[in-house]
Structure formats: C-alpha cells, structure tokens
Amino acid sequence: MVETVKRLFDLGGKVAVVTGSSRGIGRAIVETLAAAGAKVVVSSRTAADCEAVAEALRARGHEALACPAHAGRATDLDALVARTVAAWGGLDILVCNAATNPVFGPLASIDEAAFDKVLATNLKGIHLLCQRALPLMAARGGGAAILLSSIAALRASTGLGAYGISKAAVGALARQLAAEWGPQGVRVNALAPGLIRTEFSRALWEDPERLRRAEQRTPLRRLGEPADIAGVALFLAAPASAYVTGQVLVADGGETIV
Numbered sequence: 001m002v003e004t005v006k007r008l009f010d011l012g013g014k015v016a017v018v019t020g021s022s023r024g025i026g027r028a029i030v031e032t033l034a035a036a037g038a039k040v041v042v043s044s045r046t047a048a049d050c051e052a053v054a055e056a057l058r059a060r061g062h063e064a065l066a067c068p069a070h071a072g073r074a075t076d077l078d079a080l081v082a083r084t085v086a087a088w089g090g091l092d093i094l095v096c097n098a099a100t101n102p103v104f105g106p107l108a109s110i111d112e113a114a115f116d117k118v119l120a121t122n123l124k125g126i127h128l129l130c131q132r133a134l135p136l137m138a139a140r141g142g143g144a145a146i147l148l149s150s151i152a153a154l155r156a157s158t159g160l161g162a163y164g165i166s167k168a169a170v171g172a173l174a175r176q177l178a179a180e181w182g183p184q185g186v187r188v189n190a191l192a193p194g195l196i197r198t199e200f201s202r203a204l205w206e207d208p209e210r211l212r213r214a215e216q217r218t219p220l221r222r223l224g225e226p227a228d229i230a231g232v233a234l235f236l237a238a239p240a241s242a243y244v245t246g247q248v249l250v251a252d253g254g255e256t257i258v
Contacts, residue, residue: 007239008238008239008240009036009234009235009238009239009240010036010037010238010239011033011036011037011038011093011234011237011238012036012037012038013037014037014038014039014092014093014237015038015039015040015041015084015088015089015090015091015092015093016030016033016034016038016039016040016041016092016093016094016095016237017040017041017043017080017081017084017091017093017094017095017133018030018033018040018041018042018043018095018097019043019044019069019071019080019095019096019097019098019129020043020044020071020097020098020099020148021040021042021043021044021050021053021095021097022042022044022046022049022050022052022053023044023049023198023199024196024198024199024200024226025097025148025193025196025198025226025229025230026044026095026097026098027053027226028225028226028227028229028230029095029097029226029229029230029233029234030042030053030057030064030095031053031057031230032227032230032231032233032234033093033095033233033234033237034057034060034062034063034064035062036234036237036238038092038093038237039062039063039064039065039088040054040057040062040063040064040065041064041065041066041067041080041083041084041087042054042057042064042065042066042067043066043067043068043069043071043080043098044068044069044098045068045069045070045071046068047066047068050066050067050068051066053066054066065083065084065087065088067079067080067083067084071096071098071099071121071125071126071129072100072117072120072121072124072125073125074128077125077128077129077132078132080129081129081132081133081136085136090136090137090139090140091133091136091137091140091143092137092140092143092144093143093144093145093146093237094129094130094133094134094137094143094144094145094146095145095146095148095233095237096125096126096129096130096145096146096147096148096170097148098121098125099121099122099148099163099166099167100117100118100121100122101118101160101162101163101200102114102117102118103118103162104159104160105158105159106158106159106161107161107162110161110162114162115162118162118163118165118166119162119165119166119169122163122166122167122169122170123166123169123170123173126147126170126173127173130145130147130173130177130188133145134177134181134186134188137181137184137185137186138181138184138185138186141185142184142185142186142187143185143186143187144186144187144188144189144236144237144238144241145174145177145186145187145188145189146188146189146190146191146233146236146237147170147171147173147174147188147189147190147191148170148190148191148192148193149167149168149170149171149174149190149191149192149248150163150164150167150192150193151192151193151194151195151250151252151255151256152164152167153167153168153170153171153192153248154168154192154250154256155256167192170190171190171192171248173190174188174189174190174246174247174248175246178245178246179246182245182246187236187241187242187244187245188245188246189236189241189244189245189246189247189248189249190247190248190249191229191232191233191236191248191249191251192248192249192250192251192252193224193228193229193251193252194218194224194250194251194252194253194255194256195214195218195223195224195252195253195255196223196224196225196226196228196229197223197224197225197226198226201223205223211223217255217258218252218253218254218255219253219254219255219257219258220253220254221253222253223253224251224252224253228251229251232249232251236249
C-alpha cells in the first residue's frame with residue numbers, strides 16, 4: 001500500500017515547465033515538482049532570478065534548467081519550449097503560473113493599454129504556450145497542464161476587475177483544452193488560489209488590521225502559503241489525479257463558501 005501511494009505522487013522521469021517560478025507560488029510549485037522527481041524548467045522574465053532558483057534545486061540533487069521568458073511574448077514561448085525539448089527531449093507537465101496586474105481600480109478607470117497587457121499575459125500567453133506544449137505531451141502519450149486561475153475569477157471586485165476577467169477566462173480555457181486534448185491523454189485543469197502570502201499581497205498582510213479582517217473572513221482563519229498551492233499543483237500533475245480534467249480546483253481556505 002505504501003508503494004502504491006508513493007506511485008500516485010511520483011513524477012520520476014517527467015519533464016515539467018513552470019512559468020513565473022522564480023518566486024512566490026511558482027517557486028513553491030517548481031520546488032515541489034522537483035522534489036517529486038520531475039526534471040524542471042524554471043522560467044520567469046529575469047535570467048538571474050531563474051538561474052538562482054535552478055542552482056538551488058541542483059544543489060539539492062534535482063535536475064533543473066533555467067530558461068527566462070516573457071509569458072506574454074510568443075517568441076519567448078517558442079524559445080522556452082525549444083530549450084526544454086533540446087535539453088530533455090519533450091514535455092510532460094506544464095504549469096502556467098505567470099501573470100500580471102499592473103492596475104488597481106474599477107474597470108471604468110483602466111486604459112486600453114493596461115487592459116490589453118493583462119489579457120495578453122494572463123490569457124493569450126497561456127493559450128500560446130499550450131498551443132506549443134500540449135502537442136508535445138500528446139506525442140509522449142499524455143501529460144498534465146495546470147493553468148493558474150484565482151478566486152478573483154469567481155466573484156466581482158471593485159479593484160481587480162481586469163485581473164478577475166482574465167482569470168475567469170483561464171478557467172474556460174482549461175475546460176476547452178481538456179475537451180480537445182483529452183482523447184490524446186492530455187489533462188488540463190485550472191487551479192484557483194485564494195489570498196496567499198506572496199509579494200502580490202504584501203500590502204495586505206503587512207497591515208495588522210487588514211490581515212486580521214482577511215483571516216476572520218476565511219473559515220481556516222489564516223492566509224494561504226505558497227506551499228498550500230504547490231501541494232494542490234502536485235496532485236493535479238501526478239497520477240493521483242489521472243481521472244481529473246477540465247476542472248477549476250479552488251484552494252482558498254474556504255473564503256468563497258461564506
């Protein structure tokens with residue numbers, strides 16, 4: 001039984017690409033997938049940041065490649081996939097974590113350039129990367145793609161409107177890709193975190209009163225940590241979720257149920 005459980009979460013021999021993985025949730029995910037046995041590609045916009053994470057993983061005995069790429073730029077995504085294939089021959093797991101939110105405020109105040117930037121990175125970039133990666137998974141007999149959504153996709157926000165719209169579209173994209181690629185053994189799911197203690201939310205958790213209010217409205221009475229999301233990502237990447245596809249899995253401490 002113990003060996004069976006181990007196999008459910010064993011990623012030995014798998015190749016995983018994680019975008020936005022030089023810090024926060026992405027870094028926790030890439031470290032967790034590496035610990036489960038995957039060869040991992042660390043990717044974000046800054047080469048030095050990618051290499052620092054990859055070097056730390058290699059120092060722990062994992063196989064890791066640093067490959068900087070802008071998640072919203074097609075030429076960068078081409079290079080990311082090409083380098084992965086050149087290094088390890090293919091791709092089995094894709095985690096699309098990179099995202100942006102350059103503005104805060106109501107939709108009435110967002111300019112066209114900012115709106116386009118949010119959609120280009122948070123949605124179009126994921127679509128473009130999946131176009132390049134999912135056929136490679138199918139060629140190897142199957143794989144798993146995990147698209148990072150957010151609970152901002154599930155309810156309105158007066159400050160994160162464009163971001164929430166982009167993340168809602170990510171859930172729709174996951175369902176569509178799951179339907180299209182399922183017959184070839186490729187699973188696609190979205191993962192929707194709640195409020196996680198990262199740089200993105202620093203202004204909240206550094207303010208004691210705002211932190212207290214956030215904790216009180218969450219049934220588990222705490223903010224999430226990047227490791228909380230990494231564990232769910234491991235489940236979605238591993239054989240344990242072999243019959244799960246086209247879903248939006250929420251990990252928010254219960255915030256959206258109350």
